[in-house]
Amino acid sequence: MxxxxxxxxxxxxxxxxxxxxxxxxxxxxxxxxxxxxxxxxxxxxxxxxxxxxxxxxxxxxxxxxxxxxxxxxxxxxxxxxxxxxxxxxxxxxxxxxxxxxxxxxxxxxxxxxxxxxxxxxxxxxxxxxxxxxxxxxxxxxxxxxxxxxxxxxxxxxxxxxxxxxxxxxxxxMKRELDYLGDAVYAPVHPFVVILGGAKIADKIKVVENLVQKCDKLLIGGGMAYTFLKAQGKEIGRCLLQGDKIRMCQRLLAQYKDKIVLPVDGKYTAQVDFKNRRVPGPVVECDVDHIPADMEACDIGSRTVELFSGIIQGARTVVWNGPVGIFEIEPFNQGTQAIARAVQHATAQGAKCVIGGGDSESAIKQAKLENVGHISTGGGASLEFLEGKPMPGIASLTSKTA
CATH class of the missing domain: 3.40.50.1260 (Phosphoglycerate kinase, N-terminal domain)
Structure with a gap:
């Protein structure tokens, strides 16, 4: 700092x-x-x-x-x-x-x-x-x-x-700058970024900024399915942002060795968000065989294994956003597995930074401790990860001033 x-x-x-x-x-x-x-x-x-x-x-x-x-x-x-x-x-x-x-x-x-x-x-x-x-x-x-x-x-x-x-x-403020600043501007490699959440549009600037700096970018949650569609896969009723397909194709072509997408998932036809229940059957299958009438609700067991292995070999980890509908069982299992992988990486000496909000809620739900630095920033953390100017930081007196 x-x-x-x-x-x-x-x-x-x-x-x-x-x-x-x-x-x-x-x-x-x-x-x-x-x-x-x-x-x-x-x-x-x-x-x-x-x-x-x-x-x-x-x-x-x-x-x-x-x-x-x-x-x-x-x-x-x-x-x-x-x-x-x-x-x-x-x-x-x-x-x-x-x-x-x-x-x-x-x-x-x-x-x-x-x-x-x-x-x-x-x-x-x-x-x-x-x-x-x-x-x-x-x-x-x-x-x-x-x-x-x-x-x-x-x-x-x-x-x-x-x-x-x-x-x-x-x-x-110092703690945020020490952790986020080191992760974004001076990461120890291997540097792994995990991004989840619903829409790629919400995280696209983070993707574009961090994919240049990290060794692996793991993408889960609903936002992964626009990338999978960009690969030509049929994604059933999974969330799709059609206007972002070309952008995803460009990123996949440019960073094919860095971007890691789910290989399987958990799918269902309907989720009752009001009562936090799943009224119909849940299917776990690979992303090449997504049922046409179903939507994605979590990453599958093979993806958990894939992502966890990459995370556990990291020296710097940035995680922002859950990889499934963690508020509703059984779709909390993928996000909790990611949280445990981050906890393990922290125990092995990695510097881990976790965006607040849903990621923090998922960690509390899993009753995990010592999972790295949980940012208090919310929108500020996201904009920091995007590389945007931060007026409230820039205006503080610099040590060289």
């Missing part, structure tokens, strides 16, 4: 303005998972332990679309912080532009959480005046919200213009 790291800086007597990602999942007005909050606690404790330091946190929650919405209030996160940090005073300011008085009256070692930044449309428009007002709350800026680093918003990119070289990466 070539960005300045906050633990290497002197925060004594500083007002620290910090962007966090407290966009937590809510259900019936309660926090369904506090993982995004608990993940920041070591950083918060380190900062408020510095002599004279005050900490100001800012985040968004949900999609309030530029106006206050009670269901998007960060007050619930302030209350959660108070529970998680007993003995620490946590202030909450119900208007993110009206916090100056509270911050001025705070004592050292206290925390202030601002109300939802996206109550103002200026946040997502990266309005310079809005960013200036936020920046006035701090002497230094720390970005620890990798999940928003792909957006040029006022709280991620705009504020950095007002800190004159005092913009640092937090712990979560």
């Amino acid at each position: 070539n960005k300045l790291y906050y633990k290497e800086q002197d925060l004594t007597n500083k007002r620290v303005l910090m962007r966090v990602d407290y966009n937590v999942p809510l259900k019936d007005g309660q926090i369904e998972s506090n993982t995004r909050i608990t993940a920041t606690l070591p950083t918060l404790r380190h900062i408020i332990a510095q002599a004279g330091a005050k900490l100001v946190l800012m985040s968004h929650l949900g999609r309030p679309d530029g106006k206050p919405k009670p269901e998007c209030s960060l007050a619930i996160c302030a209350e959660e912080l108070r529970k998680l940090l007993p003995g620490v005073t946590v202030h909450f300011v119900p208007d993110c532009l009206a916090a100056a008085g509270t911050i001025e009256s705070m004592h050292a070692g206290e925390i202030c959480l601002l109300e939802n930044l996206r109550y103002y449309g200026e946040e997502e428009r990266n309005d310079a005046e809005f960013a200036r007002k936020l920046a006035a709350y701090g002497d230094v800026f720390i970005n620890d919200a990798f999940g928003t680093a792909h957006r040029a918003h006022a709280s991620t990119e705009g504020v950095t213009h007002f800190f004159q070289g005092r913009c640092y990466a937090g712990d979560l």
Whole structure:
């Protein structure tokens, strides 16, 4: 990581303005998972332990679309912080532009959480005046919200213009950059990429970027069937993006020694997603004999063996997306087998990076631990893997600056 790291800086007597990602999942007005909050606690404790330091946190929650919405209030996160940090005073300011008085009256070692930044449309428009007002709350800026680093918003990119070289990466940001950065820009070979999910269109830029760098690209999930169709195979009712066939043909011709597709799969005529059940028979067969009236729901046992063997010989692994409908049995078996292969590769010393979302859910479902670094980034991770510029990272102060 070539960005300045906050633990290497002197925060004594500083007002620290910090962007966090407290966009937590809510259900019936309660926090369904506090993982995004608990993940920041070591950083918060380190900062408020510095002599004279005050900490100001800012985040968004949900999609309030530029106006206050009670269901998007960060007050619930302030209350959660108070529970998680007993003995620490946590202030909450119900208007993110009206916090100056509270911050001025705070004592050292206290925390202030601002109300939802996206109550103002200026946040997502990266309005310079809005960013200036936020920046006035701090002497230094720390970005620890990798999940928003792909957006040029006022709280991620705009504020950095007002800190004159005092913009640092937090712990979560550093961890993402260390793992994702090494995997994408300095991988140890053999480098294996596993991509799943439904549509090739969602991952095409990742494919085009990483296939140039990896040794093997394993493609599963629904997106594999447009590639199989591009090879001339009959794919029954499997998901097909007809407008991507020529592109898949080009990639297969150019990278025929790198791209690895399923050799078999599990197929059925209908899936009841509402009740999470399969009402009809399930057929496992090779990809040359897919039943005309059936659709793919998982990779087959031969593909599991093929993919697992490649993964277990890797030194760097990037995995994004499940290889089947993992939410419904028996179609979770392929994804769980991939997770176990990644776990094994990690145990053998490989650096493994796993995209969040569905891949993380599948790992939790399989009750696996020590499977490498699970990214917190979501869309940010995907754009990083695509090689896109990341404004929230680029705007942090470089070590050479």
